[in-house]
Amino acid sequence: MKNYAIFGDPVEHSKSPQMHNSAFNYLQIDANYKKHHLKDAKKLKNEFLKKYAGANITVPHKEEAFKQADEVIGIANEIQAVNTYINKDGKIIAYNTDAPGFLKAIECFGKLEKVLIIGAGGTAKAIALALKEQNIEITIVNRSDDKLKFFKEKGFITYNWNNFRLDHFDLVVNSTSAGLKDDTYPMNKGQLENIFLNSKYAFDCVYGKETPFLQLAKLEGLKTKDGEDMLLFQGLLAFELFTNTKADNSVVEAMRKGLRGE
Numbered sequence: 001m002k003n004y005a006i007f008g009d010p011v012e013h014s015k016s017p018q019m020h021n022s023a024f025n026y027l028q029i030d031a032n033y034k035k036h037h038l039k040d041a042k043k044l045k046n047e048f049l050k051k052y053a054g055a056n057i058t059v060p061h062k063e064e065a066f067k068q069a070d071e072v073i074g075i076a077n078e079i080q081a082v083n084t085y086i087n088k089d090g091k092i093i094a095y096n097t098d099a100p101g102f103l104k105a106i107e108c109f110g111k112l113e114k115v116l117i118i119g120a121g122g123t124a125k126a127i128a129l130a131l132k133e134q135n136i137e138i139t140i141v142n143r144s145d146d147k148l149k150f151f152k153e154k155g156f157i158t159y160n161w162n163n164f165r166l167d168h169f170d171l172v173v174n175s176t177s178a179g180l181k182d183d184t185y186p187m188n189k190g191q192l193e194n195i196f197l198n199s200k201y202a203f204d205c206v207y208g209k210e211t212p213f214l215q216l217a218k219l220e221g222l223k224t225k226d227g228e229d230m231l232l233f234q235g236l237l238a239f240e241l242f243t244n245t246k247a248d249n250s251v252v253e254a255m256r257k258g259l260r261g262e
């Protein structure tokens with residue numbers, strides 16, 4: 001039996017085991033995927049190579065996982081954070097499936113030219129760099145200045161809350177954790193209302209609840225979507241790497257059922 005895991009701190013809330021085990025069961029693959037609580041990121045490489053054929057890595061270890069990999073593939077090199085490890089003959093091959101997973105999740109909005117990303121954390125990096133590869137114009141707005149440095153250096157348009165300048169956007173993405181455990185907006189409500197009046201679609205990376213951000217977007221008549229598909233598709237792409245297969249729609253549905261606990 002092959003063993004897989006998700007490393008994180010905390011990791012208790014993760015839905016990845018449900019999702020991957022559901023697909024393993026559906027395809028009758030002899031494998032098991034579990035939660036691996038890891039406090040000390042320095043132990044990641046050792047623990048992974050000792051026990052697992054593949055793994056996902058979540059908050060707060062994605063940057064450290066990038067550093068400890070033997071080989072990093074694709075867009076992860078620019079993002080400098082990885083969420084997927086493959087054990088290839090005792091060497092770690094690492095990928096970032098958050099970025100392409102996000103692109104798949106927003107396919108339903110069609111062609112986009114201008115996107116506003118609220119927030120400047122790890123998720124915003126993956127999203128911004130994925131969209132940049134599609135030649136989409138990206139603007140980032142964040143509560144504070146510190147995390148904007150990375151985006152400025154990459155040539156993105158950046159603002160903090162105070163110097164933000166309104167524009168028309170096809171899509172507005174909430175990549176902050178505002179609304180996750182509380183009922184706050186990721187920006188001042190008045191500013192958000194003006195943004196939505198000039199935009200078509202709204203996407204929230206948070207999943208499992210309708211955040212105040214999405215409620216307000218709906219009220220303003222925007223087409224909206226939460227982060228469930230982003231989670232699903234990053235998992236699906238990781239699953240394809242784990243099993244070296246191309247998953248069809250029936251596997252997607254097995255993973256979705258697992259994710260929803262159905």
Ligand code: NDP
Pocket residue numbers: 059098119120121122123124142143144145147175176177178179180184185186187205206207227228230231232234
């Ligand atoms: P980080 O901790 O790296 O970044 C958090 C960002 O949110 C920072 O820019 C921070 O601003 C901002 N922020 C936090 N709280 C507030 C607030 N109350 N108001 C305004 N801005 C705020 O987090 P991640 O990028 O890793 O994750 C962000 C969100 O994305 C989380 O909710 C997470 O659950 C979700 N997520 C969803 C995924 C999915 O598959 N659907 C995948 C990964 C993440 P500042 O710099 O000022 O502190």
